[in-house]
Amino acid sequence: MASIVRNTFKAIKEKGLGNFLREFREEGYLQTKIHNLGAKVVGVDQYGNKYYENMNVQYGRHRWVEYASKNRYNASQVPPEWHGWLHYITDHTGDEILMLKPSRYAIDHKENFTGEGDEKIYHSKGHTLNPGQRDWTRYQSWQPGKS
Amino acid sequence: MGLSSLTSRAMIRRILHTTTTTRSHNFSLIRSIVSTPELNNTASAAAEPTPDPPAPPPRPPVNNARVHFPNPEDAIEVFVDGYAVKIPKGFTVLQACEVAGVDIPRFCYHSRLSIAGNCRMCLVEVEKSPKPVASCAMPALPGMKIKTDTPIAKKAREGVMEFLLMNHPLDCPICDQGGECDLQDQSMAFGSDRGRFTETKRAVVDKNLGPLVKTVMTRCIQCTRCVRFASEVAGTEDLGMLGRGSGEEIGTYVEKLMTSELSGNVIDICPVGALTSKPFAFKARNWELKPTESIDVTDAVGSNIRIDSRGPEVMRIIPRLNEDVNEEWISDKTRFCYDGLKRQRLNDPMIRGSDGRFKAVSWRDALDVIAEVMHKVKPEEIVGVAGKLSDAESMMALKDFMNKMGSNNVWCEGNGGQPQADLRSGYLLNTGIADLENADVFLLIGTQPRVEATMVNARIRKAVRANHAKVGYIGPAAEFNYDHEHLGTGPQTLQELAKGSHSFFSALKNAKKPAIVVGAGLFEREDKDAILSIVETIAKSANVIRPDWNGLNVLLLNAAQAAALDLGLVPESDKSIESAKFLYLMGADDINLDKVPSDAFVVYQGHHGDQSVYRANVILPASAFSEKEGTYANTEGRTQQTLPAVPTVGDARDDWKIIRALSETAGISLPYDSLIDIRERMRTVAPNLLSMEEREPATYSTLIKPEVKKEIDPAPFKAAIENFYMTDAITRASKIMAQCSSQLLKK
Numbered sequence: 001m002a003s004i005v006r007n008t009f010k011a012i013k014e015k016g017l018g019n020f021l022r023e024f025r026e027e028g029y030l031q032t033k034i035h036n037l038g039a040k041v042v043g044v045d046q047y048g049n050k051y052y053e054n055m056n057v058q059y060g061r062h063r064w065v066e067y068a069s070k071n072r073y074n075a076s077q078v079p080p081e082w083h084g085w086l087h088y089i090t091d092h093t094g095d096e097i098l099m100l101k102p103s104r105y106a107i108d109h110k111e112n113f114t115g116e117g118d119e120k121i122y123h124s125k126g127h128t129l130n131p132g133q134r135d136w137t138r139y140q141s142w143q144p145g146k147s
Numbered sequence: 148m149g150l151s152s153l154t155s156r157a158m159i160r161r162i163l164h165t166t167t168t169t170r171s172h173n174f175s176l177i178r179s180i181v182s183t184p185e186l187n188n189t190a191s192a193a194a195e196p197t198p199d200p201p202a203p204p205p206r207p208p209v210n211n212a213r214v215h216f217p218n219p220e221d222a223i224e225v226f227v228d229g230y231a232v233k234i235p236k237g238f239t240v241l242q243a244c245e246v247a248g249v250d251i252p253r254f255c256y257h258s259r260l261s262i263a264g265n266c267r268m269c270l271v272e273v274e275k276s277p278k279p280v281a282s283c284a285m286p287a288l289p290g291m292k293i294k295t296d297t298p299i300a301k302k303a304r305e306g307v308m309e310f311l312l313m314n315h316p317l318d319c320p321i322c323d324q325g326g327e328c329d330l331q332d333q334s335m336a337f338g339s340d341r342g343r344f345t346e347t348k349r350a351v352v353d354k355n356l357g358p359l360v361k362t363v364m365t366r367c368i369q370c371t372r373c374v375r376f377a378s379e380v381a382g383t384e385d386l387g388m389l390g391r392g393s394g395e396e397i398g399t400y401v402e403k404l405m406t407s408e409l410s411g412n413v414i415d416i417c418p419v420g421a422l423t424s425k426p427f428a429f430k431a432r433n434w435e436l437k438p439t440e441s442i443d444v445t446d447a448v449g450s451n452i453r454i455d456s457r458g459p460e461v462m463r464i465i466p467r468l469n470e471d472v473n474e475e476w477i478s479d480k481t482r483f484c485y486d487g488l489k490r491q492r493l494n495d496p497m498i499r500g501s502d503g504r505f506k507a508v509s510w511r512d513a514l515d516v517i518a519e520v521m522h523k524v525k526p527e528e529i530v531g532v533a534g535k536l537s538d539a540e541s542m543m544a545l546k547d548f549m550n551k552m553g554s555n556n557v558w559c560e561g562n563g564g565q566p567q568a569d570l571r572s573g574y575l576l577n578t579g580i581a582d583l584e585n586a587d588v589f590l591l592i593g594t595q596p597r598v599e600a601t602m603v604n605a606r607i608r609k610a611v612r613a614n615h616a617k618v619g620y621i622g623p624a625a626e627f628n629y630d631h632e633h634l635g636t637g638p639q640t641l642q643e644l645a646k647g648s649h650s651f652f653s654a655l656k657n658a659k660k661p662a663i664v665v666g667a668g669l670f671e672r673e674d675k676d677a678i679l680s681i682v683e684t685i686a687k688s689a690n691v692i693r694p695d696w697n698g699l700n701v702l703l704l705n706a707a708q709a710a711a712l713d714l715g716l717v718p719e720s721d722k723s724i725e726s727a728k729f730l731y732l733m734g735a736d737d738i739n740l741d742k743v744p745s746d747a748f749v750v751y752q753g754h755h756g757d758q759s760v761y762r763a764n765v766i767l768p769a770s771a772f773s774e775k776e777g778t779y780a781n782t783e784g785r786t787q788q789t790l791p792a793v794p795t796v797g798d799a800r801d802d803w804k805i806i807r808a809l810s811e812t813a814g815i816s817l818p819y820d821s822l823i824d825i826r827e828r829m830r831t832v833a834p835n836l837l838s839m840e841e842r843e844p845a846t847y848s849t850l851i852k853p854e855v856k857k858e859i860d861p862a863p864f865k866a867a868i869e870n871f872y873m874t875d876a877i878t879r880a881s882k883i884m885a886q887c888s889s890q891l892l893k894k
Contacts, residue, residue, distance in 0.1 A: 138458065138459045138460040138489060139459075139488075139489040139490070139492045139494075139796045140489060140490045140491065140492065141491075141492050141493070141494045141495075141796075141797065142491045142492060142493050142494075142755065142756025142760070143756075144497065144504065144505035144756075144760075
């Protein structure tokens, strides 16, 4: 307990009171930290999301994720390999499922960027906003080269 | 694994169950592969004779074909499925069934090829015949009773189908013929739902037949249609049958390419996917394609084609049946030139800047520049040249526009400096393409129909095969695919013929239906009037022109030529190019631009960046034949029209619309705004160009022809076409045609 108080003071001294309080608010006034007491970290995915499990709480509420981003988080940040574990579909953790991933053709997980701006969201191959928009021209035009 | 064995076990149990309970229904566990179970126990079928069903109403002939009786007294009567049909003597049982409206399944039989009778698919039952007969090879006899849908006939066909499918690969999903395959269709009617063949299928090595025809010989069912086509129609003994029994295969004996200009047709006649189009391979499935019935413009024959397109792309070109023009064949150039429509296209108006480079501009700017220059030059220095692919509407607009500007120098390339457009018989194939096959003596003067007009050549070959017609040829050494006599190389032979001293003259004179064919390549010669008059002398002395038979023909080279002459695109002066200050090229790529003065302003309107664009000052993009509706007159004077299959590329416009817009910018608006209006204008000039799909024969007269005083130049005739595969802007842009000319042409 004493160490917590000491660490708190040390952090306030380093960051200043304002920064410390902002961080404190962003992390939910210790709510998450308190919630995590007694829970076991099952794994951390490539984006830094932590997956907790506490077998002493009510069944069905015993698995949760602590998002890496504390201010901008949404459920689509959970990669597919952890999705099953998190939603009680399977008891295999994401790390175990990742071992089955076919590296040849599987593409990386991408979160849903809807509402985050046109440059971030997905555009189909023929969409004008897609930087790699496919060329639907079915003819080759004459190029005025040498005269 | 477990699932399938489970279901089959369950099925067996259910079958066993039903067999034990409903034994009276004659349901056995081992089901026959044949769908005519009554044949399996003939005893029970014979025991209970069924009363004759009431006769169905008579059907019209297959494809509504008309039956032609050469001799009305030779008609015989046969009974097909109980109906009496009258057919001419010499018809086969299969043809009799077609007249009766019964379509007999077949693989090897083709109405335009000789009868092979080796696929056995067309088996029918004939009364008093001990076993089913192959209807394609059996002549119909008077009073024959033919039954086409009896259990015996059906079982026979099912047996044939089972044998055919024994060695046929099951690769329909990746086969280009899938969806238009005869074997696929007929196996729906006569195929079994299971195979009894447990051994391995045979495999055949694929043959390399060149850049046009792809072979997958394992799919071949040995119908020999391609072999018969190659030897009978194409006239090249390239293909043949090797081996016997299960080792039988189609091949070229030794490794060689199929060097026929009709080779693409084997793709159409192959009933399975053994011979398919190489450029079209795996590009599209046939049910995705939109068909458009159009006309070919790569030569003057005007073959009827169907353009199959998907979206903005022409995917393939296949022939359309027209007995009067191309029957059901087309040349390789027609069939495979379509990839040229996608390359080297002009898609923006361009102006050549002061630095000599082209810059894309708007239509308004381009037209303004042209109109400004046109008003600066003298009217007689304005020259308009129509290209060899131009349609009649745009040529009409070009001529009207030039005339309104005060110039009368407008002509069409290929017609030479001073074409004779006064007498229509002077530039048409007067006999008609279809009637050429009745001729018995041909005199070909300066023309090589094999490269100039392949479909006309096929008719001549047909006449040589059927009537043993004699062919005499005057011109440079050339390849023919039929027997011919090379009489000479130049006008000197013509003079001998005119005097009657040449040995071939008597053959021409004694012929029942002689035909003289003059090549349009001679139009480029200085002494062409003298040559044409000496040809007329020969025609007169050999009595080639009779009331019922006009055997004096001119074989044109380009699609636009006949319509251009019909519309009177004749220049005022024969030195129009040399004195031009403003040259309007409407798709003219094959004229010699060296003589154009360096200060002349050249406008090129066309669809391909080919040869003339490099001399142009302004480029106006126009639409190609697959993108516009245009009227064309072919070499025999038959008017036909193209229809748009795909949209125009980029900013291109129809030819006549460009000229109409330019006339408005120049302040002399042409009085038509639509195709209908422009055709009304054509009606006043050449009404024959409005009677679509009809041939307007020319009346022949030499009385009003002016006397020719020019001397004959003894220089030998030259070949009109150097390279069969590359003759115009579209074919020169085509990659496939380039491959053909590098691999197939004999050097």
